[in-house]
Amino acid sequence: MPLQLEDYMLPCLNKKFFGMDCLGCGIQRALSLLFQGEFIAAFKMYPAIYTLLLLALMIAINFFYKVKYAQKIISILAVLNIAIIVISYIIKMNQLI
Template sequence: MFLQLEDYMLPCLNKQFFGMDCLGCGIQRALSLVFHGEFIAAFKMYPAIYTLLTLAFVVAINFFYKVKYAQKIISILAIVNIAIIVISYVIKMNQII
């Protein structure tokens, strides 16, 4: 029998203890949605999912094959990811209030 990814998701301790989302809330569900082919729903769940996957791909490729400008690409992707995560978090928190 095929195991569901949702059966192994970790709970958000920040949400359990403090009652509010953290910056990473939704990433597991978004990744599950990507694996199920629901790409728009994944983006709505966690807007940084595709840039994070791109960053992970570049880091993995650079691990096995040294890419000429990998450090610069990784740095730019990291900054873009941080910006997307923080901006989407602020927007989400403003919608809740």
């Protein structure tokens, strides 16, 4: 059987030691789904996946080419990502109760 991308994923230590998901749980699986072309499933797995990729892309572009208002755009994207991650985590935790 060929190795799958899932064979190389890191375990969540928070889930392993405390038995509950952390704010980052699902991001590796969402990336894996994204690489497989499962775009909706990736969003359902980790709703911040696309805005995180946009943030990473903006940081990379700004690293090589200085973009006007880059710091403001990066700050807005960072706050947006934090909000999406926290809200989706709260929703996920409420569904488990």
